[in-house]
Amino acid sequence: MTTTKPKDAFITNLETTETFPFRVEELEAKAKEKMSKNAFGYTRSGGGGEETLRKNTASFEKYSILPQYLNDVSNVDTSIELFGHTYRHPFLLAPIGMLKTTHEEAELAVAKAAAKLDVPYIQSTVSSYAIEEVAEVSEGSPKWFQLYWSNNENISFNMVKRAEEAGYQAIVLTIDTTMFGWREEDMTNRFSPLKAGYGKANYITDSAFLSTLKQDDEASVVEEILQNIYHPKLSWKHVAELKKRTSLPVLLKGILHPTDARLAIENGVDGIIVSNHGGRQLDGVISSIDALPAVVEEVGGEVPILIDSGIRRGADVVKALALGADAVLLGRPYAYGLALAGQAGVEKVLTNFMQQTRSSLALAGASSVKAARNIHILKD
């Protein structure tokens, strides 16, 4: 008798002959071997003494799933709906800048992997490939655009307009990086995208951004990028202005305080991303998963809430959904997948997340993302 795997089975992967790491710790270790010290340091590290970076993953362990069984979880619907679009999985790819420091095909490889697996990709303002180049290789697939509000406002408005014209479905304004965090590892390594990666002139190709940069000087280029996005005056007035400038949904990335979540809603924001930027900005801040419950309570379902920072496994996704997130953003793991094997590496990281999320939902007793809200979570 032949046995066939049922479609979408909760595959164990025990029979695999693959050498691509399943363990995220091994993924990071292998990426370290493959990447330059400069680029790996930039990707892995956090702000200050990395207290928040450590807390982001450690905090997940304080939340325990109290599963319920005998629920018939033979069909798990992992799809979600956001802003009128249905997405097949409850995760998106977080914006990660200057991916040419990691792999020559950078955002093109990531966008192609995301498109193939129907995962929305959030493209960073400081991408190594321009908005239109990314749109071209992943035509028709869901993409959002992350905005750093340049102190040269025309650059920002122009990028938003171009993203809209290129078919991006939402604008994500990052609010926690109006100035750069205190990045000790990058300072120690004298980080520069020019020495970290591929192609001297190509770490950022967007013409609007490029025009503000001298491209041939390792040290000053970092300074110039940071000068461009340095904007300590950024305020709720800018959020209101952005809302006027685009018909796309606007999300704020970097909300941690429930009062800021309320202000976001009062200022017409369409969605909130609870995030501490992967522990890369202010060190010592609360972990995202610890910040989530109060934000969820304040928002009361008025707008969708997404979360990132520290999500490493399917069980983390389930915990975030159970605590009230509508979706999560995956960050460093896909960058490491990119470092190891380009587009195929990103696909591998994503398919592992998909299988793990599906089986974790089922084993917790939820047959849909909506049902995940009813999963009981105990906090240590």
Ligand SMILES: Cc1cc2nc3c(=O)[nH]c(=O)nc-3n(C[C@H](O)[C@H](O)[C@H](O)COP(=O)(O)O)c2cc1C
């Ligand atoms: C190398 C790197 C570059 C990043 N670049 C950006 C960026 O350009 N814009 C942004 O909003 N967030 C950026 N982030 C933050 C991510 O979007 C996300 O918040 C963070 O990676 C989540 O933490 P995790 O990767 O530890 O899960 C970057 C993160 C990393 C690791």
Ligand SMILES: CCCCCCC(=O)C(=O)O
């Ligand atoms: C050296 C320029 C860095 C631009 C900001 C990218 C980012 O958000 C990050 O966390 O790094």
